[in-house]
Amino acid sequence: MMILPIILATVAATVSAHLDMISPCPRYNPRGEDCPSVPSGESMDYSMSSPLGADQPLCKHTTPWPKPAASWTAGQAVTVKLAPGGATHGGGHCQFSLSYDGGKTFVVVHEVLEQCFGADQSQRDFTFQLPGNLPSSDKAVFAWTWVNAIGNREFYMNCADVSVKGSGSSYTGKEMTIANHKGYPTIPEFGGNYQTGIDLYKNAKQITVS
Numbered sequence: 308m309m310i311l312p313i314i315l316a317t318v319a320a321t322v323s324a325h326l327d328m329i330s331p332c333p334r335y336n337p338r339g340e341d342c343p344s345v346p347s348g349e350s351m352d353y354s355m356s357s358p359l360g361a362d363q364p365l366c367k368h369t370t371p372w373p374k375p376a377a378s379w380t381a382g383q384a385v386t387v388k389l390a391p392g393g394a395t396h397g398g399g400h401c402q403f404s405l406s407y408d409g410g411k412t413f414v415v416v417h418e419v420l421e422q423c424f425g426a427d428q429s430q431r432d433f434t435f436q437l438p439g440n441l442p443s444s445d446k447a448v449f450a451w452t453w454v455n456a457i458g459n460r461e462f463y464m465n466c467a468d469v470s471v472k473g474s475g476s477s478y479t480g481k482e483m484t485i486a487n488h489k490g491y492p493t494i495p496e497f498g499g500n501y502q503t504g505i506d507l508y509k510n511a512k513q514i515t516v517s
Contacts, residue, residue: 326395327356328451330388331377331467334368338390343372343468356393358461361489366410366450366466374468375445381473382439387451388432395428397457397497400508403433404483405441406448407516410466413450413483414516416441420508421501423453440475442517447471452483454504456497460487477517484508 332339337351345351349370359367379385387403401423404413417435424430447470453463462485484507485491494504 325356325358325463326389326393326453327463328387328465328467329390330386331449331469332372333376333451333465333467334366334370334372336465339376340388341376343374343376346370346373355465356390358459359464359488365413365464365485366448367464368466369410371409371446371448372468375447375470376467377449377469379437379469379471381437381441381443381471381475384434384436386432386434389451391431395424396455398422398424398428398501399456399497400454400484400494400504401433402450402452402483402508403435404450404452405469405471405516406450407442407444409446410448410450412514412516413448414478414514415481415483415511418508420505437471438478438480439473441471441473441478442475443471443473445470450483452485454484454486454494456501456503458496460493460495462486462488462491477515479513479515481508481511482514484511 330340332342336355401419403417406413449467449469486494497503
């Protein structure tokens with residue numbers, strides 16, 4: 308008689324075990340804010356807070372929302388929200404990036420290295436200013452990525468479809484760093500040294516998106 312409550316509790320614990328973005332709403336987060344309708348043939352993902360699987364593609368879900376989950380303007384401040392609670396695994400390196408080619412390449416527009424969630428691990432909202440010379444797109448893909456400091460070597464990535472209103476014809480910046488994922492470098496556990504893996508971020512190549 309107690310099997311169902313135990314299963315539900317286990318599922319709830321699994322869902323809240325790590326961290327995931329809720330705004331702008333990622334594909335297809337059941338607890339995201341202001342989410343569009345799920346595309347035909349797709350379903351809600353109740354493991355959004357889990358790291359990207361070794362054989363999963365970037366963004367995990369490659370079919371976009373039928374319309375943008377947020378509308379942004381280049382040069383203005385935006386706020387990205389993560390779900391409250393969750394395990395922060397000692398912080399680590401986070402990036403916030405945009406893709407203009409459907410999620411094949413991402414350029415960094417903001418990053419918080421070393422202590423992504425603050426010294427007390429409580430930060431869940433990130434407000435930053437978008438570059439002023441971003442190009443416009445109704446089908447840009449925004450990504451939040453995270454390499455954890457403590458625990459299994461994992462790569463977290465949530466992607467949201469957004470529109471960007473800008474005046475630039477192209478934008479040049481750092482390419483998004485991918486680590487602890489199949490085919491990419493491994494960043495070891497930090498072991499208290501928050502400079503671990505930092506060179507991969509600081510020495511990332513410059514790319515141009517348009």
